[in-house]
Amino acid sequence: MSIFIDETICNGCKGLPEARCERICPGDLCYRKENTKAAIRDQSACWTCASCVKECPVQAIELRLPFQICSSGSSLKARLKRDKTIWTVWDAEGHQEEFIIRTRWLKGD
């Protein structure tokens, strides 16, 4: 598995013509199911680029690694602010590490 979409959090970007993950995925892999939740059509086609993870406004999407490559069960989420990205990593034991990274200059900086 490359991304995990938590259906209890995903709101399908209700009201938008496309879910945000569907709009952004460079491989055209995300789509909205009939129950209005987002899904990935083919896990094996995922590049694990995390574009959808960053784009999701409710943090419903986690980045994971295919089991073939890593069996530990770690995961990664991101929250985008206007000028920074906040990353949270969970390791195999459930420990959490946070990173706040400046990712753009704004006018007036």
Place this chain on the structure above:
Amino acid sequence: MGTLHIDTDILIIGGGAAGCFAAVEIYKNSPGCRVVVMEKAHIERSGCLAMGLNAINAYLHEGQTPDSYVAYVERQFEGIIRKDLVYSIVRGLNEVVKDVEKMGLPIEKNEDGTYKMRGKRSIRIFGERLKPILAEAVQKTPAQVFNRVVATNFIYDNSRVCGAFGFGIRDGIFYVVRAKAVIVATGGASGIYKPHNTGEARHLLWYCPWNAGTGYAMGIRIGAEMTSFENRFIALRVKDVNAPTGTIAVGAHSKQINARGEDYLERYYKHWGGNKCLTHHRLLATVEEKKIGRGPCFLNTTTLTEVEERRLKEDFLNMNPQIILLWATKEMNPRKKPVEIYGTEPFLVGGHCQAGYWIDKDRRTTIPGLYAAGEVAGGAPKKYVSGSWVEARIAATTALEDIKGVPLITIDEDVVRKEKTRVLHPLTKKAGISPAEARERLQKIMDEYAGGISMNYALHEERLLEARRLLKGLKDRMKDLFAVNHYSLVEALECIDRVDVAKVLVEHLIYRKETRWACYQTRFDYPEKDNSRWLTFVNSVYNPKTDEIFMIERPLCS
């Protein structure tokens, strides 16, 4: 399915680093010029910058000169580069970086405001959002961006390129875009060779899996001259997750060690220069260690401090978030366990190596009306992202100059109908060959007969001739591809493009009868570099009427 006709002055195919920069540049120089960007995905996160970027590796620091820079690239590529192109890139590097910084890209600086030197020719950036920043700059211009439209072929009247056809993935509409000039900026080709990772992880590639070589294929199909396809690129990367080793080696000064803990470059490969050897020798040494039983090899990260480890993780989050998941267990912590490295499968790229369109110094291809920039343009290796921006600037300037007085050409309806039928053909079939089957067949042929990972990248005549034969058979079966929806139609079209590219690649590999760039192009049957015969470019032109590929040699220029 409907057809949409669009007229524009300049059509840019591919809204990646080069394409976005070209659109901005055209608007800056000529605000009234009509521009269309045709983009397969969405320009905010498409192409190889989708994940982000943590360094710009082509930058002229104080103390470096264009001469010293070009000499470096020439040495790295064993004497074969287009110096005229590389010079034109070097002269523009610092300016384009400044431009992108102004768009919003954070760059690490010294106290005096200059960019902090990361490596001899590189700077550290915080580029997780580099692609959205470029896209935002495009969105501020009046350029029309068509996202989710995949280019299928150029519109070509046998004298000049006058637009391109595209398929709308979302709307199912067939696009006919007429233009006075077309800038191709689609990137290079992944997926030609069997990847290192398979099954569920088959798309964990070094290069964007959706850069299918379409720009190369479209040029090949109209007889554009291509150069240096045999100069394949194989990346030395963190095993499985493909994170850049440079971030660790340059950024954190970690040495390469083998399974015995030896600094193998210094100990066994001093004759290539030890730790100062060329990029492809670093890879070759790693492959040799594996063959000889001293692998796997690692980057020794155990000397990192806690602060350095944290900084490294931040750099990777800006570019390769997967490695953070790999490290998120006690036993894989980089300060406790060295990071394993390996060579990826081969790719075709004009940004790291030099496979691509044969262009003049103004970025005209050999077909009038068609310009190339970025990874798809050949002859100028190590241009990376900043060099691609410079190329986009040059191509945009040339196209703007050339379109003066050029009319839009009336397109024969028959030509439109023919291309539409070709593109939609897989959707009309209920059974046949699936895109996955075609992809696996191609990758197997290339891996086993054209120097993939299973052959440790090495090549020789007999196997290459078999690759040629098998590819011909595969190409004949492409008419049996079937697609069940728009998504799989795009996959099918990608297969067709990749096979066209692979056929040209194999001819280049057969033609160069020497070993010029270790691993990238290693011949069992011609193991030495032969400067008396092969200090030359190997180019090719495909003839669509006779289905033949003609090889051409071009001399090095000064």
